[in-house]
Each structure stands twice: as C-alpha cells, then as structure tokens.
Amino acid sequence: MSITPLIHVVDDDPSMRAALLRLLDAAGFEARGYSSTGEFLLEPRSDRPGCLLLDMRLPGPSGLDLQAMLQRENITLPIVFLTGHATVDSSVRAMKAGAVDFLTKPVKRDILLDAVQRALARDATQREAREKADHLRGQFASLTPRQREVFDRVVAGKLNKQIADELSIAERTVKREREQVMAKLNANSAADLGRLAELLQRSTVR
Amino acid sequence: MTPHGSKRQWLGVAHALLIALVLGCVAMPLHAAEEDEHVLMLYGLDPYLAPFLVMDKAVRETLASENGGRVIFFSESLDSQRFAMERLEPELVALLAKKYRALHIEVVVAVSRTALDFFVRHGERIWPGARVVYVGFLGYEFRPSELPPGASAVLSILDVAGTIDIARRLQPDAHRIVVVSGVSEIDKQAERQAREALAKLDARVPVEFLSGLPLPELAPRVAAEPSDSIVLYLTQFRDRDGRPYEPHDVLRAIIKTSRAPVYGAVESLIGLGVVAGSVASYGNRGRLIGEQVRHALAGGPPDPSRTVLAAPNGCVADARALQRWSLDERRLSADCEIRFAYVPVWRQYSWAIALALLIFAAEAALIVALLTQRHHRRLSEQREQAQRTDLARAARLAMAGELTGAIAHEINQPLGAILSNADAGDLMLDSGTDRRDELRAILADIRRDDLRASEVIQRLRDLLGKQKFERKEFDLNDAVIDLESILRAEARRRGVALEIRRAPESLAIMGDPVQIQQVLINLVLNAMDAVADESEDRRTVALSAAKGEGGAVLAVRDRGRGIAPEHRAKLFESFFSTKSSGMGLGLSITRTIVEAHGGRIRVESSSAEGTEFRVELPLAISNGAPSQHPA
Numbered sequence: 001m002s003i004t005p006l007i008h009v010v011d012d013d014p015s016m017r018a019a020l021l022r023l024l025d026a027a028g029f030e031a032r033g034y035s036s037t038g039e040f041l042l043e044p045r046s047d048r049p050g051c052l053l054l055d056m057r058l059p060g061p062s063g064l065d066l067q068a069m070l071q072r073e074n075i076t077l078p079i080v081f082l083t084g085h086a087t088v089d090s091s092v093r094a095m096k097a098g099a100v101d102f103l104t105k106p107v108k109r110d111i112l113l114d115a116v117q118r119a120l121a122r123d124a125t126q127r128e129a130r131e132k133a134d135h136l137r138g139q140f141a142s143l144t145p146r147q148r149e150v151f152d153r154v155v156a157g158k159l160n161k162q163i164a165d166e167l168s169i170a171e172r173t174v175k176r177e178r179e180q181v182m183a184k185l186n187a188n189s190a191a192d193l194g195r196l197a198e199l200l201q202r203s204t205v206r
Numbered sequence: 207m208t209p210h211g212s213k214r215q216w217l218g219v220a221h222a223l224l225i226a227l228v229l230g231c232v233a234m235p236l237h238a239a240e241e242d243e244h245v246l247m248l249y250g251l252d253p254y255l256a257p258f259l260v261m262d263k264a265v266r267e268t269l270a271s272e273n274g275g276r277v278i279f280f281s282e283s284l285d286s287q288r289f290a291m292e293r294l295e296p297e298l299v300a301l302l303a304k305k306y307r308a309l310h311i312e313v314v315v316a317v318s319r320t321a322l323d324f325f326v327r328h329g330e331r332i333w334p335g336a337r338v339v340y341v342g343f344l345g346y347e348f349r350p351s352e353l354p355p356g357a358s359a360v361l362s363i364l365d366v367a368g369t370i371d372i373a374r375r376l377q378p379d380a381h382r383i384v385v386v387s388g389v390s391e392i393d394k395q396a397e398r399q400a401r402e403a404l405a406k407l408d409a410r411v412p413v414e415f416l417s418g419l420p421l422p423e424l425a426p427r428v429a430a431e432p433s434d435s436i437v438l439y440l441t442q443f444r445d446r447d448g449r450p451y452e453p454h455d456v457l458r459a460i461i462k463t464s465r466a467p468v469y470g471a472v473e474s475l476i477g478l479g480v481v482a483g484s485v486a487s488y489g490n491r492g493r494l495i496g497e498q499v500r501h502a503l504a505g506g507p508p509d510p511s512r513t514v515l516a517a518p519n520g521c522v523a524d525a526r527a528l529q530r531w532s533l534d535e536r537r538l539s540a541d542c543e544i545r546f547a548y549v550p551v552w553r554q555y556s557w558a559i560a561l562a563l564l565i566f567a568a569e570a571a572l573i574v575a576l577l578t579q580r581h582h583r584r585l586s587e588q589r590e591q592a593q594r595t596d597l598a599r600a601a602r603l604a605m606a607g608e609l610t611g612a613i614a615h616e617i618n619q620p621l622g623a624i625l626s627n628a629d630a631g632d633l634m635l636d637s638g639t640d641r642r643d644e645l646r647a648i649l650a651d652i653r654r655d656d657l658r659a660s661e662v663i664q665r666l667r668d669l670l671g672k673q674k675f676e677r678k679e680f681d682l683n684d685a686v687i688d689l690e691s692i693l694r695a696e697a698r699r700r701g702v703a704l705e706i707r708r709a710p711e712s713l714a715i716m717g718d719p720v721q722i723q724q725v726l727i728n729l730v731l732n733a734m735d736a737v738a739d740e741s742e743d744r745r746t747v748a749l750s751a752a753k754g755e756g757g758a759v760l761a762v763r764d765r766g767r768g769i770a771p772e773h774r775a776k777l778f779e780s781f782f783s784t785k786s787s788g789m790g791l792g793l794s795i796t797r798t799i800v801e802a803h804g805g806r807i808r809v810e811s812s813s814a815e816g817t818e819f820r821v822e823l824p825l826a827i828s829n830g831a832p833s834q835h836p837a
Contacts (some may be wrong), residue, residue: 019627026633
C-alpha cells in the first residue's frame with residue numbers, strides 16, 4: 001500500500017501528547033494529536049489507514065464513549081487504549097468492544113510500538129478484507145438475475161437437474177449459466193462458490 | 207408614719223446611743239462613779255521594759271482577782287533615765303496637776319526610787335490624799351525608814367549569798383571570786399551587803415573586791431581574770447575618781463572582754479550578759495504590789511507588819527551566757543529559771559506551727575489538686591486533640607483510597623510523558639541525524655514533568671503523611687489551588703463538571719492547612735457522590751472560596767437531589783451514612799475540624815436546587831493588614 005498510515009493520538013495532557021507524538025515520529029510513524037474526542041471527531045474523515053491511540057479519561061466524552069460511537073458509525077479504526085489508571089471494569093469493557101490493546105501509563109516503548117503495529121496490521125487486514133468483499137460484491141453485481149438464481153441454488157447444494165426443474169428451464173441452460181457464474185466470480189468449484197457466498201453474506205450483514 | 211420613716215427614726219436613736227456610749231467610755235474616768243477605785247502606776251523608768259510589763263500584768267491580775275470592786279488603772283512615766291527631770295519638772299508637775307484635777311487617785315504605785323522621790327516632792331499637789339506603794343530595792347537603793355507616812359513598799363533583797371551559791375554550783379572548781387562595785391552610797395551599801403554575805407561563806411576560795419576602779423582600768427583588769435574565776439557584779443554608779451556611771455554600761459563593758467563568767471544579783475541584769483543570779487522575779491513583785499495596793503485601797507491605818515513586803519528570791523540564769531562560758535546548765539538546781547533558752551520554735555509555738563503547717567498542707571494539697579486537675583484537663587485535651595488528629599488522618603486515608611484513581615492518574619500522567627519522551631530521544635539518537643534542538647526540548651519536557659510528578663507526591667505526603675495538628679497562618683485560596691488538579695482529575699473520572707472559584711483577596715486563616723484541605727476534599731467528594739446518578743446537565747459541582755461576613759467562606763454546591771429531611775438532623779453524626787460504602791466519618795470529622803478552627807458549618811438543601819455546604823472560618827487577626835495575594 002502506498003499511503004502511509006496516520007496514527008491519531010487523543011490525550012488531553014499536552015505534555016503526554018507531545019511526548020507520544022515525538023516518540024511515534026522518531027519511530028517512523030506519522031501521527032497527529034487531539035486534546036479531546038470532540039477535536040478528533042471535528043477532523044474531516046479520510047480513508048487513510050491508521051489507528052487510534054486513545055486516552056481513557058478525557059474531558060467531555062471519554063475514550064470508551066468514542067469507541068462506542070465509532071462502532072456505531074461503522075468506523076473500524078483500530079483502537080489502542082492508554083490510561084493513567086486502569087481499572088478492571090474499564091479494561092474489560094474496552095477489550096470486549098474490540099480494542100487492540102489496553103495500556104497503562106507510563107508505557108514502555110516496545111509495548112506501545114508493538115501495540116501500534118498490531119493495530120495498523122489489523123487495520124490493514126480489515127481494509128484488505130473489505131476491499132476483497134467490495135471486489136466480490138462488484139463481481140456479484142455483474143451477475144444476471146438468472147445467474148443469481150442459479151448461484152443461490154448452487155450454493156444451497158442443489159444439483160443441476162433440481163435447479164432446472166425449479167426454474168423450469170433446460171438442464172443445459174443451467175449448466176451454461178453456472179459456468180458463466182464461476183467465470184465471473186473467479187471460482188473453480190462449487191466449494192469455492194460456497195466460501196464466496198459466505199464472505200459476501202458476512203460483509204453485507206456487517 | 208411610713209415604714210421608711212420609722213426605720214430612719216430607729217437608726218437615728220441607735221446612732222445617738224452609740225455616740226453616747228463612745229463618749230461615755232472616753233469620759234468615764236473624769237466623771238467616774240464614786241465606787242470605782244483609781245490606781246496610778248508611776249514609773250521612774252521606761253514602763254515598757256520587759257520586766258515592768260511582766261510586773262504590771264501581775265499587779266492588774268492580782269487586783270482583778272482579789273478585789274470585788276472595780277479598779278481603774280492609770281499610768282505615768284517619768285523616764286528619768288533618758289530625760290533630764292530637773293528641766294522638765296515644773297511643766298510636768300503643772301500638766302499632771304491639771305490632768306488629775308478632777309480625778310481622785312487613791313493609790314500611786316511608785317516604781318523605782320526616782321518615782322518615789324517625785325511623789326514625795328509633788329504627790330500632795332498632783333494626787334492629794336493618795337497613798338503610795340513603793341517598789342524598789344532594799345538596802346542599796348533604799349531604807350524602810352525613808353518611806354513617807356502612810357506608804358507601804360515591796361522590796362527586793364540583794365541576795366549575794368544565793369548568787370555566789372549558784373556561781374559555785376556552776377563552777378565548782380573556781381579558784382577566785384572577784385566582786386566589782388563602785389564607791390557611790392548605793393554601791394557602798396551593796397558592797398557592804400556582799401562582804402557580809404561572803405564572810406559567812408565557809409569556802410577557802412579567796413575573794414577580791416574591785417571597788418571604784420575607773421572603767422578604762424576595770425575592764426582590762428577583769429579581762430585578765432582566768433576563765434575559772436567567778437566575777438560578781440554588784441553596781442557601780444561612781445568610780446573612785448568621782449566619775450558617774452550608768453551601772454548597766456559598766457556591766458556591759460566588763461562582759462564584753464571577760465573570760466571568767468560574770469554573775470549579778472539583780473533581775474534587770476539578767477539578760478544583759480550575766481550568767482545567773484539569785485533574784486526576785488518581777489512577777490512575784492507584781493503580785494505583792496497588788497496586795498499592797500489592795501490593802502491601801504481598803505483604807506484604815508497602815509498595818510506595821512505589812513508595811514514592807516520582800517519579794518522572794520530565786521535562781522534565774524541566762525541560757526546564752528551559760529553557753530558563752532561553756533557552763534553546764536544541769537548543774538543548776540532544778541527550780542532555777544532558765545531564760546533566753548533556745549526553745550525550739552516548734553516547741554514554743556507548737557500549736558501555731560501545727561496550724562500553719564496544716565494550712566500549708568491544705569493549701570499545698572489544694573494547689574496540687576488544682577495542678578493535677580489542670581494537668582488532667584490538659585492531658586485529656588491533648589488526648590482529644592490527638593484522637594481528633596488520628597481520626598482525621600484515618601478519614602484522610604479512607605478519602606485517599608477513594609481518590610486513588612485520581613492520584614494514580616495525576617502521577618502516571620507525567621511519568622508516562624517522561625518515559626515516552628526518553629524513548630523518543632533514544633530513537634532520535636539511534637537515527638543518527640542531528641536533531642539536537644528536539645532533544646533539548648525533550649529534556650526540558652522531561653524535567654518539567656518530573657517536577658510535576660514530585661509535586662503531586664509532595665502534596666499527597668502533606669495530606670496523608672502528617673501526624674500532628676499544626677497551627678499556622680495560611681491562605682485558604684492556596685489550599686484550594688493545591689487541590690485543584692486532583693479534584694479536577696477525580697471530577698473527570700466521574701464525569702462531573704467541577705467549577706472552582708477563588709477569592710480575589712487574601713483569605714488568611716489560622717489552623718492546619720491539611721485538615722482544612724481534608725474538609726474541602728470531603729465536601730467535594732460528597733457533592734460528586736450526590737450527583738453521580740444525575741443526568742449530565744445536573745452533574746455539576748461548584749467549589750468557591752470567598753470573603754463573607756462570617757470570615758472566610760468555603761462553599762461547596764451540587765445540583766443533586768438534596769438531602770432527605772429525615773437525614774438532615776443526623777448529618778454530622780459519626781457513623782451515619784446513607785451510602786453503602788461510606789464509613790459515615792466524613793461529615794462528622796469535617797464538623798469537628800471546622801469547630802476546632804473556631805468556625806462553623808451549615809447546610810442548605812432542597813430536592814430542586816441541590817445541596818450547599820457552607821464552612822465559615824474566622825480570619826486571622828493579621829488579615830487586617832494589607833497582604834498581597836498571588837493571582
């Protein structure tokens with residue numbers, strides 16, 4: 001991927017924020033700081049890869065509030081939580097809600113950078129999966145209504161003859177449409193088709 | 207007549223009676239009733255000489271006990287020893303004559319020869335018809351034949367033999383007896399008596415008479431006597447050169463230098479330094495005088511057998527003189543009267559001393575009791591103070607537990623920044639490029655954050671580590687400033703909006719800053735608790751420090767639902783809490799602390815407006831002076 005990821009640092013303590021930005025910069029990352037969740041949300045959304053380094057305790061809406069909000073908005077930016085005082089309650093909530101890690105200040109460089117790396121890796125994976133699904137959806141969209149009917153039944157594990165009966169078309173026609181579907185979706189077998197169907201289903205449900 | 211008027215009249219009568227009584231007492235001798243009898247004590251010498259006082263007392267006692275009628279005493283003193291009678295006599299006689307004109311004196315007691323002579327010269331003019339009782343010495347001062355008609359006398363006898371006898375008891379090994387006397391008529395009479403007495407002595411002890419030696423010769427002569435001699439002083443009114451002396455002066459001069467003990471046979475010499483003598487006591491003389499006066503008052507012709515009464519002689523010794531010449535007191539006869547003995551004070555005044563000691567003891571006990579009481583009170587005050595301090599500290603620790611999150615945040619924040627800065631610096635150095643300016647900025651930030659962290663720790667130590675109650679002047683604003691960050695951190699943690707306002711002017715108060723901060727934290731935490739379950743617009747707490755009428759006012763206000771009316775009364779009681787986790791010490795300690803600082807705490811609460819705690823603390827005296835407060 002050609003675009004460098006951007007790390008968003010949200011911490012109300014200017015000193016802490018500056019130190020984190022400095023460290024990330026020295027470690028070769030590009031980072032941007034915000035003093036509150038609001039300030040972060042005001043920033044125009046971009047599709048740039050990256051992650052969120054989020055202080056738990058912030059003036060106004062807290063880190064956990066932001067996490068919940070992003071989730072609702074379907075924004076998958078991975079979150080690494082940083083807190084001055086970790087409580088079992090807050091850490092469990094954060095991790096359950098899908099945080100990459102939950103770190104306590106002062107945090108060691110290796111641990112912080114590792115967590116950032118993991119967050120970026122997750123972001124990349126998510127992006128890749130999303131792109132794959134998007135691509136698949138594009139391919140799926142290119143299917144004719146007849147081909148979609150055939151696809152649904154193949155995925156359901158039905159034989160060509162059964163499909164022909166159900167659709168009241170010739171078995172030969174079914175066979176041809178099926179080959180076309182396989183070609184359009186870049187699949188080699190009925191099993192391949194089944195996996196793709198699953199992927200599609202998941203990405204749309206989400 | 208009003209009751210008031212009646213009372214006044216009675217008072218008037220009482221006054222009149224009182225005045226009449228007083229006047230009556232004063233005037234009584236002048237207008238004495240016929241049955242009263244009047245006796246005049248006429249002293250030739252100072253009547254206040256100790257032996258005369260003894261004698262005078264005995265006279266009065268004798269007459270009071272033996273005479274049925276009333277005897278009124280008067281006294282006059284010629285004091286001839288100290289004042290020249292010749293020059294004063296005319297005026298004195300005129301004065302006395304005038305003084306006694308309206309008063310009939312029945313008996314005049316003339317004490318000493320001077321007094322008798324005065325009476326003989328002027329008695330008939332001053333005290334017409336008075337009979338005289340003479341008090342004097344037989345032999346060397348006076349002869350019975352010299353008594354005026356109708357007079358009687360109490361005479362003492364010069365007991366030389368008795369005196370020598372006493373001397374020899376004290377000094378059984380004495381080798382010589384030296385007798386000192388003068389050459390005046392009286393001296394000669396005394397010496398004659400002494401010679402007669404000594405002649406009768408069966409002793410083989412040689413006797414030497416030193417008669418009429420001039421004082422400059424006499425004193426060294428006596429001083430030369432060995433210490434085992436007996437010196438007997440009679441009287442010396444005149445030496446052989448015709449020089450007059452005061453007999454007592456001669457005695458004093460001898461006593462001063464004599465190594466040998468000196469004796470005397472006249473009571474007035476006892477006390478001047480002589481060891482002892484056989485003398486007539488003044489008490490006995492007084493009693494005899496009393497008898498003579500009574501006889502004279504009875505009227506009738508003088509009883510020849512009672513004209514002259516002789517006072518009995520007895521042994522009298524001077525304890526100080528005995529000690530001076532190292533003479534053994536136990537050698538004296540048992541009935542010998544020892545004067546000037548060192549009677550231990552506790553024996554002499556045993557009752558007075560016992561009483562005084564008792565009072566002292568009682569006073570001391572009282573003082574001890576009071577001191578003990580005071581001590582106890584102070585101890586209990588100290589205990590109370592210590593208890594309060596301990597309790598306050600325990601509550602602070604509990605409070606600190608509640609604040610752990612905020613505290614950890616406050617400390618970890620700078621520590622986190624430091625670590626990250628250091629790591630960043632490390633990475634920059636690894637990169638090899640010259641980023642000196644950035645590194646410098648990092649170091650500056652590290653330094654600043656380090657100080658920030660240690661400041662937090664210092665504040666916590668102040669808050670939690672201290673054991674003793676401190677009393678000093680401090681600004682309430684500063685106490686607020688110190689707590690601001692930790693309170694804000696806690697407020698953030700709880701999602702509560704905290705507003706803090708300080709007074710523009712100085713709020714100097716006296717007391718313990720830590721305890722006042724405790725009050726502050728406690729009230730703010732309580733307020734935060736009160737709004738914990740409220741909607742966001744009501745989750746606000748306001749803390750303000752201001753100057754009010756009651757002094758410095760610390761107010762903590764929340765927008766909670768208020769305190770239930772049934773809880774308000776018990777609000778400040780220990781172990782009362784509406785919270786499931788609370789110990790119920792917070793507000794009770796808060797009030798205790800506030801009251802220990804001379805302040806008071808009030809609460810206003812309503813379910814609509816929330817609750818406000820107001821703490822009023824008296825301003826320090828020096829607050830009147832303009833003081834600068836850092837903005």
